[in-house]
Amino acid sequence: MSVWDAIVGQKPVVEQLKAIACGNPKAIAQSWLICGPPGSGRSNLAKAFAAALESPDHGMGDEPTRVTAQVLAGTHPDVIALDTDKVTIGIDQVRDLIGVSEQMPSTAPWRIIIIEDVDRMLERTTNVLLKEIEEPAERTIWMLCAPGAQDVLPTIRSRTRIVNLAVPSDRQVAAFLMNQVNPGLPAKDRFDEHVAARAARLAEGHIGVAKLYATDERVMSDRDDLVVGVLGLERASQAVLLAGDLLDKAKGQAEASAKEASERAQAEFRRVNGLGPDDRIPPKLRGAYNALAKKDDIKRTATRKTRDVLDRALNTVASVYRDVSVVQNNAEDAVGFVNLENRKAITELSVRLTRQQAVARLEEIAQARRRLMGNGNPLLVFEALFCALIPD
Template identity: 75%
Template sequence: MSVWDAIVGQKPTVELLSRIANDPADVAQSWLICGPAGSGRSNMARAFAAALECPNHGCGECATCRHVLANTHPDVTVLATDKVTIGIDAVRGLIETSEQMPATAPWRIIIIEDVDRMLERTTNVLLKEIEEPAEHTIWLLCAPSAQDVLPTIRSRTRVVNLAVPSTKAVAAFLMDTVNPSLPEDRRFTEHVASRAARLAEGHIGIAKLYATNERVMTDRDTLVVGVLNLAKASDAVLLADHLISDANAQAAEEIEGQVARAQADFRRVNGLGEKDRIPPKIRGAYNALGKKEDVKRRTTRRSRDVLDRALNSIASVYRDVAVLQNNAEDAVGLINKENRTAIANLASRLTREAAIGRLESIAVARRRLAGNGNPLLVFEALFCALIAA
């Protein structure tokens, strides 16, 4: 087993980074790892960090590798955020950390996920450290593309571009890596893995979600059928209401599960049973895990992620329409194969310009959501715009 085993569909990049980790004498100290959502850029950064720190260059089995991949290694710091922007204070803290000598490993490694979320002022604070890192420090920055970060950062890093993993590669990952880790009664078939990979359009995390959560897959199917059956404004209003309710329920279920797991881990670490009373000295730390304001904020953020995924699903319908209109099915295939008849019918009723116009309407809805627009109103407007005469 290797730290690279969980990296899907990125063979050239894995070969490059593993070769550098095996002989890091001239390793660049500032990297920009780019790839679309779901391509695994954060996982790539962690794997590279583990390979650089591991005495066996990424064996995947030693304590060093396990701690790096679990975000518990003292010399590897990860900055991730569920906020719109990365704050300047967080970056200043990273800079202070980067100046410290590593405690146990060869390098002090700093990973910043979604560096594109930095405002220019924050980026300027980081710039000097990226340009002239401490001798013992490596910076691994992650972003959707090099164009999403300021040129001053881009020009001072070594850029690595990840590909969108193929459907075949994602399906193989689901069967070979995800399935064996599940209890037998929750394992999925090869057909489910292939379908999940196809519907996820190369997004590894979403493919895993579809394969392991039947409710999420069913919600997606319901949404696609609803979009294909839009005929009047009342359909649009009802579909929007249903989608928002599903998104809120999915988000609440996921965050509640995360809180429950965190509380269970807290009890285990502190030697407490499931029903044991929390001692007063640690009760505050325990209660903070389920703090109402924090749970509400995380649930809201997660519901926006679910809605963003819904926009991708809606866009896939009109992508398939365009594929049929241009006789390209044999070349690129359909994402929503199960709905081919309805999609073909829609393709015959829309002009090419109208299909493109609907994709533009989806892009407008995405911008409105990103601008903190009311989700229900955003999707009511979108679904009304998608109604085909």
């Protein structure tokens, strides 16, 4: 299986990067900015490109090489990927990466550093990175990922080769779910084509969210409840109750996800160190193993994941008023309908609202997103939002 098989809906970009990976190493740009909307697969593309650059077969073999498998699993010594469970990427993290970037690769042709969500860097942190991006070490490649080129400083933008990703179509995302995700699940957890198609439609091009909807019935059910709750808003008391219910469910989802991530990390630790599920952890490994299950770390991860759930909730609410606008403008044939299961209620709401009121509600949602990003109290933010959505 090629390293590119898991990249969804980006054929022109994939073909371009394949040619570069197989071409003259001296002609390869050493600073990249990979741009695409959330869920378009920009970090996955960066890892696939890194695997193609490091692997002897350039990622084109029918079976993954050991190098390819290590890069994609995040265990290759010469490929480092920085993500963050915080709101911003810290200056100390970047300084550490710069120190590593100056070292020659240990086993592969390149030392590759991937920074996910580079748009989360504060300006002073970006300035620390600037010189390295402008003049990388001889055998170092930087791959920065961001929603768009406009989300990073012009000084960074001008010193990188920019790759722009498209939003995958529903059909492409559904095919990915059926062909790439489903086969890796236990038989009892596999989903059918109808679930895949619905998950792709509701995710609106976000590959990670589509996978979540297809594989987690709780997440899909919570989304359904939120849409019904928004469409049923009539009084402020309902808005307050809906906001409280949303926050409770978001915390529940986030805590469960953080716990599962910790358990996966522990299982992988055991596998890498040749230990079975019930084997005792040797004393020399116990500290590293216990660090994977620290309550403070799990709590911090849950806090970050709560933000992700709430951001996803805002996208869900926005999809309702997006569909209202589609009905009002008779545009379903051109742009499609997201919440097909709620068509009747959305059509009724489209009659109660003017076009200007529908747009104003989308602006209220954007304002709520800005308040959350500014560390506003989530409960108060959603109470205010849901009150603003009540039809006049």
